Each structure stands twice: as C-alpha cells, then as structure tokens.
Amino acid sequence: MNSNQLNDYRPRRSALYVPGHEQRFIEKSRKLNADCIIFDLQESVPPTGKIDARLLLAKELGQSDFGYSERIVRVNKLDSPWGMDDLKAIAALDIDAVLFPNIESKDELLRAIDALDQAGGSDKTVMANIESPMGVLRAEEIAGCSERLTTIVMGTSDLANSLRVNQTLDRQGLITYLSMCLLGARAHHKSIIDGPHFNLKDVVACEYSCRQARDLGFDGKAVIHPVQLTYTNDAMTPKREEVAKANAIIEAIKQAKSQGQSMAVIDERIIEPCLEHWANRVLCLCDIVNEIGQSDLLGPERK
Numbered sequence: 001m002n003s004n005q006l007n008d009y010r011p012r013r014s015a016l017y018v019p020g021h022e023q024r025f026i027e028k029s030r031k032l033n034a035d036c037i038i039f040d041l042q043e044s045v046p047p048t049g050k051i052d053a054r055l056l057l058a059k060e061l062g063q064s065d066f067g068y069s070e071r072i073v074r075v076n077k078l079d080s081p082w083g084m085d086d087l088k089a090i091a092a093l094d095i096d097a098v099l100f101p102n103i104e105s106k107d108e109l110l111r112a113i114d115a116l117d118q119a120g121g122s123d124k125t126v127m128a129n130i131e132s133p134m135g136v137l138r139a140e141e142i143a144g145c146s147e148r149l150t151t152i153v154m155g156t157s158d159l160a161n162s163l164r165v166n167q168t169l170d171r172q173g174l175i176t177y178l179s180m181c182l183l184g185a186r187a188h189h190k191s192i193i194d195g196p197h198f199n200l201k202d203v204v205a206c207e208y209s210c211r212q213a214r215d216l217g218f219d220g221k222a223v224i225h226p227v228q229l230t231y232t233n234d235a236m237t238p239k240r241e242e243v244a245k246a247n248a249i250i251e252a253i254k255q256a257k258s259q260g261q262s263m264a265v266i267d268e269r270i271i272e273p274c275l276e277h278w279a280n281r282v283l284c285l286c287d288i289v290n291e292i293g294q295s296d297l298l299g300p301e302r303k
C-alpha cells in the first residue's frame with residue numbers, strides 16, 4: 001500500500017478540540033473515544049495563556065496514554081508572536097501531526113512545513129485548516145502540495161464569518177465551499193474533516209450536522225465538547241447492513257477473478273470495480289471499530 005492508500009484507511013471520524021491551557025480537558029481527553037485529538041494553542045487559548053499552554057502541553061503529552069487517538073497540536077499562525085516558539089516547543093514531542101491554522105496557499109503551507117522541519121519536527125505529518133475564502137479557492141493546490149499533508153480540517157466559523165454567510169441549520173450558505181474543499185482533498189487522496197457544530201445545547205441539530213457531513217463525503221467532523229463525540233462517531237461509522245454488503249462485494253469480486261471474469265455480479269446486478277475500494281474501506285473501519293470496543297456503533301446484530 002502506498003502512503004495515499006494508508007491515509008485513506010486511517011479513521012478520522014471525530015476530531016476533538018482541546019484548549020491547550022485547560023488541564024482538566026486534557027486529562028478528560030485521555031478517556032474519550034476521539035479518533036483525533038487537536039490540542040489547541042491557537043483560537044481557544046487567550047493571549048495571556050499561550051506560554052503556559054505550551055508548557056502544559058509539553059508536560060501532558062510527555063505522559064502519552066491517549067489510547068488509539070491521533071495526537072495533533074494546532075499551533076498559532078507563524079507570523080503571530082507565538083507561532084515559531086510553538087513549533088520549537090512541540091517539535092520534540094511524541095505527537096502525530098501539527099495542524100496549521102488558516103492556510104491560504106500552497107506556498108504558505110510549504111513555508112510552514114519548512115519551519116517545522118527547521119525546528120526539528122521533520123518526523124511529523126501535517127494538517128491544514130482551511131477557513132478563509134482564499135483558502136477555499138486554493139483548496140486543490142493546498143491539498144496537493146505535500147506528501148506530509150494528510151488532512152484538511154475545515155474552520156467553518158471563521159469561513160462563515162468572512163463570507164458573511166448566515167449559519168442556518170441546513171448550512172445552505174456553506175455547502176458549495178465545503179464541497180469545493182472536499183473536491184480538492186479527494187483529488188489528492190487526503191482526508192477531510194468538517195468544522196464543529198457550535199450550539200452545545202442543541203444535540204438534535206448536532207446529530208443532523210454530523211449526518212450531513214457524512215453525506216457530503218467528509219471523513220469526520222470536529223467537535224468542541226465530549227457530548228458531541230457520540231453523534232459524530234455514530235454518523236461516520238458504517239452500519240451492519242453496509243458491512244454485510246461490503247463482505248458480499250469482496251466475496252463476489254474474489255469469485256469472479258478466480259473464474260477469470262472481469263465483472264462480478266450479485267443478484268443479477270453488476271458490481272462496478274470502484275466498489276472494491278469502498279468495500280475494503282468499510283471492512284477496515286469495521287475491524288478498527290471492533291478492535292477499539294465501539295462495536296455498538298455498528299448497530300444491532302440481526303437475529
């Protein structure tokens with residue numbers, strides 16, 4: 001498998017933002033079922049807390065124990081007073097990836113990766129927040145500019161704000177731009193995570209927006225509070241019927257190949273070759289979900 005294919009199989013159903021200055025949130029995140037944890041040094045940390053947050057993260061991330069979660073640190077913008085020092089502080093930490101906020105061009109991302117390498121973090125993968133009109137317009141060049149980039153993470157609050165879009169329940173005003181970023185990410189086999197739902201009280205709307213993100217094609221959704229994790233993990237986990245269908249497809253393709261046929265057929269329906277990749281992904285996600293003890297999310301077993 002090449003790195004693109006491996007990236008395709010990494011579960012990124014949920015990405016929990018954890019403000020880097022809040023020790024109790026960091027502690028809590030060790031016990032939560034988030035596929036990704038984004039330890040934030042940027043938007044959620046006030047200027048007066050930036051330096052302490054950096055020190056706290058260095059201490060807490062030193063004591064690993066975040067289970068299967070992908071550990072990501074979001075640094076400040078490199079042209080801010082904190083960005084370069086953030087990179088120096090986190091370069092040696094045992095984390096998986098660095099998330100760069102508000103990336104607006106390929107050159108900006110390449111400069112950020114270069115700065116990370118200069119700071120000693122060349123072993124880390126990177127992720128990019130797209131959260132501005134210019135970022136959306138250049139999503140494809142951003143997604144395709146480096147092998148180190150695994151994931152685009154949408155910053156829907158900043159984006160909606162700069163676009164002056166009303167944040168309605170159905171997110172009508174954002175869908176075109178979400179899809180443009182998704183198109184750019186998929187053109188380069190990158191993962192893409194939707195922005196969070198910001199109304200913590202309205203869990204019904206949260207559930208709706210998680211399912212909407214799934215139906216738009218996102219791999220996952222960011223969350224800002226543990227209560228939202230259930231909804232995003234559930235929406236992004238294949239259900240038993242899909243797993244059964246995926247198994248049947250793989251079996252039919254295997255049989256067709258063994259009989260020297262180029263097309264597999266199930267119940268008189270031709271199975272398009274592209275479905276093999278879909279089926280493998282579903283089965284891989286299902287295995288991971290079972291392995292991490294979340295098999296309830298696959299739905300009830302059929303009697």
Ligand SMILES: CC(C)(COP(=O)(O)OP(=O)(O)OC[C@H]1O[C@@H](n2cnc3c(N)ncnc32)[C@H](O)[C@@H]1OP(=O)(O)O)[C@@H](O)C(=O)NCCC(=O)NCCSC(=O)C[C@H](O)C(=O)O
Nearest residue numbers: 017018019024025028029043044155156157158224225226
């Ligand atoms: C929104 C919050 C400030 C709410 O905090 P609080 O009132 O303390 O929550 P609760 O009392 O309901 O907490 C219940 C338990 O859950 C833990 N908790 C809460 N939030 C988190 C979290 N984010 N990570 C881990 N654990 C969390 C509490 O510790 C409680 O557990 P216990 O201690 O055992 O009792 C708060 O949730 C919060 O700050 N959320 C994150 C906000 C954030 O990160 N925002 C920035 C990211 S979004 C963004 O940047 C988008 C993008 O850039 C864009 O432009 O769109």
Ligand SMILES: [Mg+2]
Nearest residue numbers: 043131155158
């Ligand atoms: Mg933002």
